[in-house]
Amino acid sequence: MNIGLTYNLLKDDLLPDEEPPSCRDEYDSPKTVLAIEKAIKAMGHSVYFIEADDKAYFALYRLKDTLDFVFNFAEGVPGESRESQIPMMLEMLKIPYTACGPLAAAVTLDKAVAKKVLIASGIPTPPYQVMNTHEDVLDPSLFFPLIVKPNGEGSSMGVDADSVCKDEVSLRRKVKQLIDKYKEPVLVEKFLSGREFTIPLIGNGNDLRVLPILEIAFDKFPKMEFYIDCYEAKSVWCEENDLEEAINVNDTLEPDLKRRLQKIAMDSFNALGLRDFGRIDMRMDEEGNIYVLEANPIPGLNPNPKHFSYFQVSASYSGMSYDQIIEAILKTAFKRYGLDETRSHKKIIKNEISAPLRRKV
Ligand SMILES: Nc1ncnc2c1ncn2[C@@H]1O[C@H](COP(=O)(O)OP(=O)(O)O)[C@@H](O)[C@H]1O
Ligand SMILES: [Mg+2]
Incomplete structure (x- = not known):
């Protein structure tokens, strides 16, 4: 099969200066992307690299008659529903792909919506409140200590030793700090x-x-x-x-x-x-x-x-090698779509979009 691999590489020029440094934690190291490529190739498939930047749609569009499947590992371009971007493009282009669709990607990226x-x-989840400003009225049913975290980040970004607050003054200070830094609502949760x-x-x-x-x-x-x-x-x-x-x-x-x-x-x-x-x-x-x-x-x-x-x-x-983990994820996804992995369904066209990853980093 011809498998596209979508990802966002950790690159110094990827983010504007004002982005918090920990934001980089969500991006992939070239080693991870190359390890996934190696595992997919070991299954006998061809791999097409597609960086999930603002040109991704053009790359996917031009490859739509070539790709049988996409291993989606992309974070997307910084934005409110960034993890939905690639699934949405793939849905539009009718290219099957691994992992969740655009709706679940957006829901899970928004911690408060996921909690709803x-x-x-x-399913039990800690009592919480969303604060849009540090002056919002604090829900009287919440008791200290409370933990404060950005509503739409991952990899523990914005979560540190003073995220757990024992009183309202420190809580408001932390909420302000996070809103100033991440420019998004803050989740206040029972610790x-x-x-x-x-x-x-x-x-x-x-x-x-x-x-x-x-x-x-x-x-x-x-x-x-x-x-x-x-x-x-x-x-x-x-x-x-x-x-x-x-x-x-x-x-x-x-x-x-x-x-x-x-x-x-x-x-x-x-x-x-x-x-x-x-x-x-x-x-x-x-x-x-x-x-x-x-x-x-x-x-x-x-x-x-x-x-x-x-x-x-x-x-x-559980006994799986790295290659076996990738293989298990792909086979699970193939099964979900009822795809026969021994057959490529698409004819290969000239591969001009998929530049070798090594030249990019
Ligand atoms: N309500 C909570 N009570 C206790 N610890 C929490 C709570 N929320 C988050 N944490 C701590 O902060 C870490 C990161 O929070 P989490 O909600 O998993 O966000 P993410 O992993 O996306 O950054 C958790 O692994 C946990 O140790
Ligand atoms: Mg977590």
């Missing part, structure tokens, strides 16, 4: 101090299965007043320490807890419209009740075991 869908589906789990899934419908559950090993983190899996912990600390120290792969979880986490993960995956693969983050309160924090419809797939890609760590723990 979860609540409507009977849950219990155990945290991230739950990767693969498949669809009756074939949906949960990969090994990871628990954030807060007991091994540097001492903090409130433990959060924040940007510092994810990036700085983990550069210096072994990744395995920051997470526990929980095959020794209490069976009842494991069952509950698995069920909530599958229910969330389905309620939010995720497809093929994904990851659900959850945390417990002090009484052990489980809540969904957020869903990641296209989780990171960094091939470097020293780096933080929870999905990849969990899948490798």
Whole structure:
């Protein structure tokens, strides 16, 4: 088959100066994109690189009679519903692709909207409020400590040691700081101090299965007043320490807890419209009740075991090599569309759009 690979590369000239530096965390390293390419080629397919920038539609349009399928790994061009951009183009061009559609991509990128869908589906998520300015009236049903995070970011961007606020003054200060920096509404949420789990899934419908559950090993983190899996912990600390120290792969979880986490993960995956693969983050309160924090419809797939890609760590723990992870995602998606992967359905045209990635970086 001819498989397009859509991605956004981490490049110095990609973002305007005023973008916060942590925003870069959402973009892909060339190593990740090349590792996905290698895995797709190992399945016997041809790969066409398509950078998901503002010229992506032209590239996809010109390749629409060539591509049988797209492995969508794109974040999109900075904007409110950036992760929907490529799925929407592919829908328009009738090119089948991996992972969720434009609606689920937009919903999960907006944490408050995702929470509304979860609540409507009977899935527990922490009580919250959206603040559009730091002067908004604080909901009296919310009690401190409260955590403050940008409503439309990922990779713990904008979440750091002072995101957990003990009083209204510090909360308003933090809300203002985040709105000034990210120019988007802020989510204020009940802070849950219990155990945290991230739950990767693969498949669809009756074939949906949960990969090994990871628990954030807060007991091994540097001492903090409130433990959060924040940007510092994810990036700085983990550069210096072994990744395995920051997470526990929980095959020794209490069976009842494991069952509950698995069920909530599958229910969330389905309620939010995720497809093929994904990851659900959850945390417990002090009484052990489980809540969904957020869903990641296209989780990171960094091939470097020293780096933080929870999905990849969990899948490798279940015995899959990197190539097998990519193959499993693609085969799940082919099955969803009822496609025969041994046959290319398109005739190959001159490949002038797909410049080799190596020349681009
Ligand atoms: N309500 C909450 N209670 C406790 N910790 C939270 C809460 N919300 C977020 N966190 C912490 O912040 C981290 C990042 O938040 P999350 O909602 O998963 O956003 P993202 O991963 O998209 O940046 C979580 O992994 C968790 O450690
Ligand atoms: Mg998260």
